[in-house]
Amino acid sequence: MTVDAYDSDGSGGAFIEEPPRRADRGPDGGRIWRWFTSLLDAKALTLILIVIVVGYLAITPLAYLLYGTFIDDGGFSLDSFRRAYEFSGIWAMVFNSLIYAVGSALLAFVIGTSLAYVAIRTNVRFKSLLVATALVPLIIPGLLYAIAWIMLSSERIGFINQISTVIIDRPIFNIYSLGGMIWVEGTHIAPLVFLFMAAAFRNMDPSLEESALVCGASRWTMLRRVTIPLVRPAFTGAILLVAVKAIEGFEIPALIGLPTRIYVFTSRIYFEVQNFDFGAAGALSVNLMLISIIGVFGLAKLRGNARDYATVTGKGFRPQTIDLGRAKGPIAAVVLFWFILTAVLPFLVMVYTSFLPYYQKFSFAAFGKFSWANYADLFDNRIFLQSVKNSLILSFGSATVIMVIVGIAAWLVVRGRMRGRGIVDQLTFLPMVVPGLVMGVALSFVYLRNPLPWQIYGTIWILMIAYSTRFMPYGMRYAVPSLTQISPELEESAHVAGATWWQINRRILIPLMIPGLLAGWIYIVITSIRELSSSLLLYSPSNEVLAILIWIYNDKGELTTVSAIGVLLVLTLIVIVTIAYKLGGRIGLQTD
């Protein structure tokens, strides 16, 4: 992750000239004076504040992680690494982790990108259905999604295998395998790629594609030579996100990998956390971070000059849809099939289970035992309504906080000329490589020895800090491309016309960035509601959240009540997302 990630020749922001009078002062007293006046400058103040906030959020947990890993009994020690890696089956674990992460990232990438392209750039049928399909897995928390897929495709009692046993007399898919884990993780994180790529395809100047076609290029050549290179920053960003997410995913390895002993890094970290060996958990996390950082460096090299990707320019443009022609029918069928497979079936199996007295395989006899008892149980639960309220406050709160912070941080990184702005970019990325469980351990340690003047531990604020830290990298991945795609010439024109920094922001940058920022906001709202791994170590009485409630019920083995929460949660999130998109449509967030 270097400065070059967005701006390889360092010239990206050079076109906005600072007013020359500042540089006219004398060389000595002038420098101090400049420094002093710049402090009073709203722009500088804002930027400094953002650097402090981002730095604080990113560094505190990480510093703790490194301290806990390398310092033992007050001295430097590598003993935690010995404890972490000294067990039989370590190579199998490393191998599984890699296959799992690469496999699910590729699957997610292929699915998400194809869906996004078809949804945004073609005249496919069922377009809104397609958008819904792409987003539903995102709405279902990982824990529930894994449970739903177990119910669907467990070899002995899964619904899909029940059907296949009737038709071809044998089960067709066993979820308890590396392939099963990749399928569940891959389809679960594909929406992330979809959101990313949809934003990129939408903001692309279609005249470039049209030119290619006019010049006689085939559709395929156009895709290969024009479309794909144009969205490369979004490509690399998306791959990076899903690969890191897959490698630090916790719920799916725990639920699907464990029964058949497929261990990955995170299952081992969880094991160490459960044995209270945070040093060993840290040692494993440090390695995960290294792998992620190497990946990020590799991807940064793949990116080109950010300015070359700016396709939102002063020219008017309107993305045009491509006519699918004869492929329209078959593609519509694929869309429909995909919708049933990844959205309808998991949801229906949860609905079915939520009405049962106890979890059982599909049978018509079971319908006789249907009741609302699980829903009644839920509303009887002491903490259910409290958790709903907390989850909503936290997800709306952290999404808003993050998008404000990363909106400014993105400007600093892409347009700013401050020395060390690359460090800001790296800081916003850092929390992503800290697994959620470890983030939880770290934050509870830090805020039990509170560095701030307010009580944080044992309040809802510690969760707010955890979410704001954990999801800052995702917000940043939305904010940066949405700014990269806006050509500086718009701001340059405004500047020449005498607009101030704030006016440029308010009238040009923010309105153009809003679709990207809003997409990021929606994404963070959804992921915050699902967040489990760090909440697990940070919640306190009366500060429970929905994901915790699901986890508690799952831990008790009440899969029927878990399904009831799942059904309610999915319905609620569908309402929230629909409202957000409806409102968003007015300010430029397009879904079709």
Place this chain on the structure above:
Amino acid sequence: MLVLSLIAAACASDGDPVDTTAAPGGGQQTTTTAGGGGEETTTTAGGGEETTTTAAADRGTAADAFDGFNAMTGQARTDALIAAAQEEGSVTFYTASSGMDPVIEAFEDTYDVNVDVFAGTSDTVLQRIMQEYEAGFYGIDVFDDAEAYTIAREGLTHEYINPELTKDIPGYDPATHVAATRLSVYTQAWNSDLVDESEIPDSLDGFTDPKWDGRLSMDPRDWVWYIGVRDFYMQDKGWTEEQVDEMFATLSAYSRYDRGHTVQAQLLLAGEFDASLTVYTQSVDREIERDAEAPIHWRKSDGGWIEPLVFFPQGVTLLKNAPHPAAAMLFTDFLLTEGIRILSQEDRTPTSISFPDGPLDGIPKEDLHQVDFDLFFDRDTWATRFDELLRGS
């Protein structure tokens, strides 16, 4: 890693027991069995060693309040507790039990004192308390769990004296600071749609028959069950350590892994596997309570069961720096009377003081085998050993 080293020290202190309880009877040979109905195992909690901390340093901020109430009995105690608890307004209760909701509601209804509950798994709750005390954050008042014994050993608790209630708890020892409330009884269960009862063996080792290959499930974290079973086979059956380990290796090779005892009961009920090696009796009984036709059993039609029934007591303890000492004490009194009755009747959880018609009806006390406390406290050794045993299989 301060927390870590603290816990590691606690776990590794097998050969060097440090009694920080400084309670009456500390430093003497004491019976630490607090479990009810079980065979009584005499172990050395104090080990006859000097206590390493002075009473003054050990006294928490709530010590005076606790001592005041500990000295009282009968209605006078209850009245004083109610008055003071209502003044305090609330009590913070940490637990890993899944059936506490009705108990808490009954307490709130009876005394008009609010209960803030922190519910999690045993491991997370223990970790939470250790970390909070380590950092000087004192939010918790009462704790009910198997790990209550662990935090008492760490010197985080205050003694609880109320002979009117504790005299009925088998093996109760005030020096442990823990009054047993519930028993976690490990057993094996089967799905009667998939297995005929005649196939079910009389003891755990019967599952090593190759016909069970691929039909079983176990929880890979149940090292506590492992040490209990190990003791039973070595002491009561005269097996060697190798024989026991071989049995576990075979059982594990025949099993898939699923975390959690209730999860196991639910998946067993759904037909995901034929039999589960590591469930709690209440996980099965609760399903039967909910639906009498549920095809899941741990007792045979003649009332028999699969040997051995291994158990570990769960107990309640008072935190020495409790911010609400009166409410904490009132809650503990309530838990040991009405609380365990509710747990036994509504949640089918075996309790330290058994009730007629309770979940373990008809099982003689000598057939319930308690897990050795000394081994339990040596978590590091045994958890790792169990893990390696499973990995080797």
